[in-house]
Amino acid sequence: MALPDGEIRLRRPAESDHARLIRVVDDWWGGRRLRHLLPRLWLQHFTGTSWIAETPDGALAGFLIGFISPDDPALGYVHMVATNPNWRRRGLGRQLYGAFADDLGRRGVRGLRAITWAGNRQSIAFHQALGFHVDDGPGTAHVYGVTAYPDYEGDGEDIVVFRRQG
Ligand SMILES: CC(C)(COP(=O)(O)OP(=O)(O)OC[C@H]1O[C@@H](n2cnc3c(N)ncnc32)[C@H](O)[C@@H]1OP(=O)(O)O)[C@@H](O)C(=O)NCCC(=O)NCCS
Structure with missing residues (x-):
């Protein structure tokens, strides 16, 4: 609605x-x-x-x-x-x-960036619906069914990085 x-x-x-x-x-x-x-x-x-x-x-x-x-x-x-x-x-x-x-x-x-915890399904679906693409560059791995940076902050957490033009 x-x-x-x-x-x-x-x-x-x-x-x-x-x-x-x-x-x-x-x-x-x-x-x-x-x-x-x-x-x-x-x-x-x-x-x-x-x-x-x-x-x-x-x-x-x-x-x-x-x-x-x-x-x-x-x-x-x-x-x-x-x-x-x-x-x-x-x-x-x-x-x-x-x-x-x-x-x-x-x-x-001209570009937007955001991150989320790899287990946060609703955030991943939301950002993708808004046209963000999941960063799959060097250092990423497939975790929780999504491409993420393992141990991104050095605290063991896997993080998805989103990018969008405009
Ligand atoms: C992620 C969040 C901000 C989305 O807010 P929202 O007001 O529900 O978002 P919208 O209604 O504008 O959704 C836009 C689109 O995103 C997608 N989407 C949003 N929530 C979704 C969910 N739980 N599952 C699947 N898709 C989802 C849908 O495509 C949706 O469009 P639709 O409802 O027409 O299908 C909200 O769920 C939230 O506050 N979550 C907890 C905090 C969080 O995780 N923040 C993001 C990381 S910082």
């Missing part, structure tokens, strides 16, 4: 949103403890390229934390994207990515 017009509003996050994001992160990622991936600095220094999605009554429906690569200003990177489990499969994740890509496209970004 698509999002009815006007039902969700997108805005830039503020530092004051940090507490409410932290409260939902572990739950929205299915119980994984991931809140350490969202220290306050993301809501201090990356708000100009990130998005919050809210219902008309101000309830949190989703968020996307991303940035323009300081090393390659033609590249946008999505650090975290998630939607409220009650709002999934209604086009909100696509809408958040669309806002991010359109905004960065106007600022000269």
Whole structure:
């Protein structure tokens, strides 16, 4: 079911949103403890390229934390994207990515990058549906039925790297 017009509003996050994001992160990622991936600095220094999605009554429906690569200003990177489990499969994740890509496209970004844990099937399906291709370059291996970088962060975790033009 698509999002009815006007039902969700997108805005830039503020530092004051940090507490409410932290409260939902572990739950929205299915119980994984991931809140350490969202220290306050993301809501201090990356708000100009990130998005919050809210219902008309101000309830949190989703968020996307991303940035323009300081090393390659033609590249946008999505650090975290998630939607409220009650709002999934209604086009909100696509809408958040669309806002991010359109905004960065106007600022000269020509490619997007994101990563996910190799076991995160919904994230892999989602990114592929959005036109991302799975990096299969040197160093990748087939794990969990997907091509991933084993031990990507040196912590034993296998990571899928997504790339998309524009
Ligand atoms: C991944 C996530 C952000 C998708 O959000 P969403 O609002 O449900 O996404 P959309 O409704 O815009 O989905 C767009 C398309 O992606 C694909 N997709 C999304 N979720 C999927 C799933 N669980 N299984 C298969 N395909 C899926 C579908 O093709 C979908 O289009 P369709 O519903 O018309 O078939 C959401 O499931 C989530 O927050 N997951 C937990 C956090 C996470 O893993 N984030 C990504 C890694 S940082």
